Amino acid sequence: xxxxxxxxxxxxxxxxxxxxxxxxxxxxxxxxxxxxxxxxxxxxxxxxxxxxxxxxxxxxxxxxxxxxxxxxxxxxxxxxxxxxxxxxxxxxxxxxxxxxxxxxxxxxxxxxxxxxxxxxxxxxxxxxxxxxxxxxxxxxxxxxxxxxxxxxxxxxxxxxxxxxxxxxxxxxxxxxxxxxxxxxxxxxxxxxxxxxxxxxxxxxxxxxxxxxxxxxxxxxxxxxxxxxxxxxxxxxxxxxxxxxxxxxxxxxxxxxxxxxxxxxxxxxxxxxxxxxxxxxxxxxxxxxxxxxxxxxxxxxxxxxxxx
Amino acid sequence: xxxxxxxxxxxxxxxxxxxxxxxxxxxxxxxxxxxxxxxxxxxxxxxxxxxxxxxxxxxxxxxxxxxxxxxxxxxxxxxxxxxxxxxxxxxxxxxxxxxxxxxxxxxxxxxxxxxxxxxxxxxxxxxxxxxxxxxxxxxxxxxxxxxxxxxxxxxxxxxxxxxxxxxxxxxxxxxxxxxxxxxxxxxxxxxxxxxxxxxxxxxxxxxxxxxxxxxxxxxxxxxxxxxxxxxxxxxxxxxxxxxxxxxxxxxxxxxxxxxxxxxxxxxxxxxxxxxxxxxxxxxxxxxxxxxxxxxxxxxxxxxxxxxxxxxxxxxxxxxxxxxxxxxxxxxxxxxxxxxxxxxxxxxxxxxxxxxxxxxxxxxxxxxxxxxxxxxxxxxxxxxxxxxxxxxxxxxxxxxxxxxxxxxxxxxxxxxxxxxxxxxxxxxxxxxxxxxxxxxxxxxxxxxxxxxxxxxxxxxxxxxxxxxxxxxxxxxxxxxxxxxxxxxxxxxxxxxxxxxxxxxxxxxxxxxxxxxxxxxxxxxxxxxxxxxxxxxxxxxxxxx
Numbered sequence: 001x002x003x004x005x006x007x008x009x010x011x012x013x014x015x016x017x018x019x020x021x022x023x024x025x026x027x028x029x030x031x032x033x034x035x036x037x038x039x040x041x042x043x044x045x046x047x048x049x050x051x052x053x054x055x056x057x058x059x060x061x062x063x064x065x066x067x068x069x070x071x072x073x074x075x076x077x078x079x080x081x082x083x084x085x086x087x088x089x090x091x092x093x094x095x096x097x098x099x100x101x102x103x104x105x106x107x108x109x110x111x112x113x114x115x116x117x118x119x120x121x122x123x124x125x126x127x128x129x130x131x132x133x134x135x136x137x138x139x140x141x142x143x144x145x146x147x148x149x150x151x152x153x154x155x156x157x158x159x160x161x162x163x164x165x166x167x168x169x170x171x172x173x174x175x176x177x178x179x180x181x182x183x184x185x186x187x188x189x190x191x192x193x194x195x196x197x198x199x200x201x202x203x204x205x206x207x208x209x210x211x212x213x214x215x216x217x218x219x220x221x222x223x224x225x226x227x228x229x230x231x232x233x234x235x236x237x238x239x240x241x242x243x244x245x246x247x248x249x250x251x252x253x254x255x256x257x258x259x260x261x262x263x264x265x266x267x268x269x270x271x272x273x274x275x276x277x278x279x280x281x282x283x284x285x286x287x288x289x290x291x292x293x294x295x296x297x298x299x300x301x302x303x304x305x306x307x
Numbered sequence: 308x309x310x311x312x313x314x315x316x317x318x319x320x321x322x323x324x325x326x327x328x329x330x331x332x333x334x335x336x337x338x339x340x341x342x343x344x345x346x347x348x349x350x351x352x353x354x355x356x357x358x359x360x361x362x363x364x365x366x367x368x369x370x371x372x373x374x375x376x377x378x379x380x381x382x383x384x385x386x387x388x389x390x391x392x393x394x395x396x397x398x399x400x401x402x403x404x405x406x407x408x409x410x411x412x413x414x415x416x417x418x419x420x421x422x423x424x425x426x427x428x429x430x431x432x433x434x435x436x437x438x439x440x441x442x443x444x445x446x447x448x449x450x451x452x453x454x455x456x457x458x459x460x461x462x463x464x465x466x467x468x469x470x471x472x473x474x475x476x477x478x479x480x481x482x483x484x485x486x487x488x489x490x491x492x493x494x495x496x497x498x499x500x501x502x503x504x505x506x507x508x509x510x511x512x513x514x515x516x517x518x519x520x521x522x523x524x525x526x527x528x529x530x531x532x533x534x535x536x537x538x539x540x541x542x543x544x545x546x547x548x549x550x551x552x553x554x555x556x557x558x559x560x561x562x563x564x565x566x567x568x569x570x571x572x573x574x575x576x577x578x579x580x581x582x583x584x585x586x587x588x589x590x591x592x593x594x595x596x597x598x599x600x601x602x603x604x605x606x607x608x609x610x611x612x613x614x615x616x617x618x619x620x621x622x623x624x625x626x627x628x629x630x631x632x633x634x635x636x637x638x639x640x641x642x643x644x645x646x647x648x649x650x651x652x653x654x655x656x657x658x659x660x661x662x663x664x665x666x667x668x669x670x671x672x673x674x675x676x677x678x679x680x681x682x683x684x685x686x687x688x689x690x691x692x693x694x695x696x697x698x699x700x701x702x703x704x705x706x707x708x709x710x711x712x713x714x715x716x717x718x719x720x721x722x723x724x725x726x727x728x729x730x731x732x733x734x735x736x737x738x739x740x741x742x743x744x745x746x747x748x749x750x751x752x753x754x755x756x757x758x759x760x761x762x763x764x765x766x767x768x769x770x771x772x773x774x775x776x777x778x779x780x781x782x783x784x785x786x787x788x789x790x791x792x793x794x795x796x797x798x799x800x801x802x803x804x805x806x807x808x809x810x811x812x813x814x815x816x817x818x819x820x821x822x823x824x825x826x827x828x829x830x831x832x833x834x835x836x837x838x839x840x841x842x843x844x845x846x847x848x849x850x
Contacts, residue, residue, distance in 0.1 A: 030729065030730060030732065030733050031732065031733045031736035031737075032732070032736050033732050034732075035732050035733075035735035035736040035739055036730065036731045036732025036733075036734075036735050036736075037354065037355065037440065037732075038363060038440050038735075039354075039363045039364050039752075040749070040750050040751065040752065040772070041363070041764075041771055041772045042735070042738070042739050042771060042772060042774065043440065044442065044443050044455075044457075044771065045457055045458070046435050046455060046456060046457055046458060047435065047438055047439070047440060047442060047455075049458070050435060050436075050438050051438055054438065081354065081355065082352070082353060082354060082355055082356055082528070082529075083355070083356035083512065084528055084529075088528075089529070092527075092529070092530070151564060152564070155564065155568050155570075156564060156567050156568045159568065162565070162568065162570045163561065163564040163565050163567075163568050163570060164556070164561050164562075164564070164565045164570060164571075167527065167530050167531055167554075251557070252557050252558045252561070253558070253560075253561060254561065255556050255557060255558065255561040255562075255565075257529060257530050257555070261529075261557050262529075264557060265352060265529075265557075267730070268698055268699070268730065268731070269354065269731075269732065270730055270732035270733070
């Protein structure tokens with residue numbers, strides 16, 4: 001197991017380097033970032049040149065990349081155009097998005113798995129058909145539509161929530177945005193769990209458990225659900241990264257000042273330091289989540305063994 | 308690895324915690340309360356560090372306008388430059404100005420505002436070393452080219468044209484005559500700065516200290532700034548409320564939704580999609596007034612195809628092919644007014660605005676448009692690519708409409724195509740590298756309400772915002788004479804003659820004057836927008 005973890009950690013290095021290099025190149029391909037800094041006017045040449053030198057934009061891209069990565073390893077993510085340290089931006093926004101992601105994951109796990117188990121055990125019944133139809137609707141409606149609709153109904157019409165999330169972004173404010181963010185994945189989790197449960201109902205170990213005369217509840221939770229959760233855990237694990245990076249739409253709708261907000265601003269202003277810094281951290285989150293998923297396999301299914 | 312909690316218990320815990328969250332939440336209704344008399348207002352994240360000479364966009368300017376007062380201030384209603392901290396600004400030759408600062412003004416930290424507060428601030432703003440994006444505002448002052456050379460190191464630290472002559476007096480010597488100079492001094496870049504700005508710059512940036520009616524009490528960058536009324540403010544325009552909370556919104560739609568639900572008091576950017584129902588939504592609490600913003604289409608004069616003799620006919624023809632009335636009505640819902648000159652109505656007739664100066668050239672006339680384009684030798688390359696940046700400002704809708712209008716007039720479905728550029732930075736890039744091959748969007752928001760500001764930076768040879776690189780000796784000569792004229796009326800007349808040159812050559816097609824729009828909650832009264840489309844915060848009353 002230890003060796004496996006070690007190997008996985010080593011594999012992360014090329015993935016990490018490749019991903020950051022790609023994003024670095026992509027941001028740079030878009031041209032000179034300083035050009036957009038002076039509003040509808042052209043920056044005067046001398047100031048522009050000085051700004052470029054200050055941000056290291058006057059050197060060749062490969063050199064910029066190496067310097068940047070060198071700095072990253074010492075914890076220096078550079079300075080955003082508004083004079084703020086990128087690390088300060090991260091410190092302000094990652095906790096907010098982490099909370100939002102947590103709420104979304106809780107929804108996925110609780111609602112998604114529960115609905116999945118319910119429908120998986122009652123295939124073909126009205127409950128099953130109903131949930132399937134509902135999940136189809138959720139999957140096919142884009143997030144921004146769900147988001148705006150809930151915001152309008154809960155926020156403006158019924159005054160249950162405030163339409164925008166305050167600066168503190170506490171958990172209670174994040175429930176509706178979290179639900180919106182989770183919605184599509186939630187539907188997938190439901191469907192995945194349902195299929196997996198239905199399949200495993202016929203598995204040997206479940207039949208054995210039933211034959212042993214174990215109570216139905218115990219059969220479902222300990223024997224059926226445990227093995228059925230493997231594909232679901234894979235999905236949720238890879239979803240952590242996707243949710244954090246993909247929160248741009250949800251965060252915009254509810255005015256949450258998280259990672260999505262910073263990334264959006266960074267891209268709009270073509271701010272290399274912000275974009276590359278945030279993506280770098282997101283890549284790390286992705287990699288860590290994937291590793292966690294792989295390790296969880298062993299916990300969930302004793303049949304899976306790693307050398 | 309067997310120690311993990313069984314799934315059942317995890318799920319139960321999660322449900323319980325979620326229920327607990329739901330129970331505690333949801334009740335936080337009116338979050339718009341920063342205390343009695345304090346209003347909340349929508350804001351955008353300033354692009355640059357908040358320093359007077361480093362702020363060139365509306366969002367940062369909004370704060371500077373609350374926190375600072377300069378020698379002059381533009382009247383929120385008329386836009387006229389009026390003395391604020393200036394007791395006297397005297398000149399004999401429009402070139403050397405003697406400034407006397409009023410007595411009794413202090414910064415909110417107690418420091419006195421003196422002549423040095425201005426001179427130090429201006430020297431800081433002009434110095435190349437400080438990377439100030441509005442440094443060019445000091446370009447008229449003698450010695451600017453030593454402090455801010457176009458290339459290489461600066462050879463002086465201070466502007467030779469600035470001299471402190473007493474505690475409250477200083478002189479400014481310009482490198483050319485410029486009679487409008489005192490009127491430019493209301494711009495935020497000319498604000499005075501306290502010593503703290505220079506001695507502890509980082510702390511000052513975290514919490515700017517100025518001499519205006521408001522003090523910054525807290526500032527979380529990218530999120531919120533709280534400003535409270537400064538009780539000891541010595542000026543005549545004391546705030547009529549207790550303070551303002553500026554909240555950053557990424558999306559003006561969310562700000563609007565917040566306004567509708569009572570979570571926000573003032574939104575000063577009504578999203579285009581809401582314009583249809585804003586009047587009924589807000590029941591009269593909607594403002595839509597002209598601002599000093601003009602949208603134009605510029606041409607790439609650096610490309611020989613657009614600069615040939617005879618092309619002015621093609622350009623004029625294109626101008627006549629655009630149905631401004633219809634586009635303003637249908638796409639902008641009356642938040643734009645079809646332009647009939649190259650300035651803005653906020654200048655007023657005395658300031659140089661002349662309705663109809665453009666004449667027939669700005670009137671929709673598809674038949675003459677087609678004839679003129681043909682007379683001028685047709686479109687260069689047979690086709691028009693209309694370039695714009697697609698990331699902000701919902702430009703796509705009107706660019707498509709303009710193209711459609713041109714196609715209709717020229718009776719050719721393929722005459723004009725829209726050519727979006729992904730980001731504003733890339734767009735600016737292509738403009739500065741002269742890569743754009745056809746007409747392109749060129750909005751202009753005035754820096755100060757002077758006719759000079761609508762013409763010189765945009766059309767003077769090699770001027771800072773002359774993106775199309777248009778050049779005319781006749782125009783340049785008239786502008787020089789206008790700047791030198793000491794009599795204001797005579798100066799304005801000369802500028803208008805220069806504007807006629809722009810018209811005859813159709814150096815850029817004026818499209819429409821832009822309005823500022825805002826909506827506010829029932830708690831507020833006395834809300835107005837100044838000619839820069841920024842709310843006049845100090846006049847707002849909170850019920």
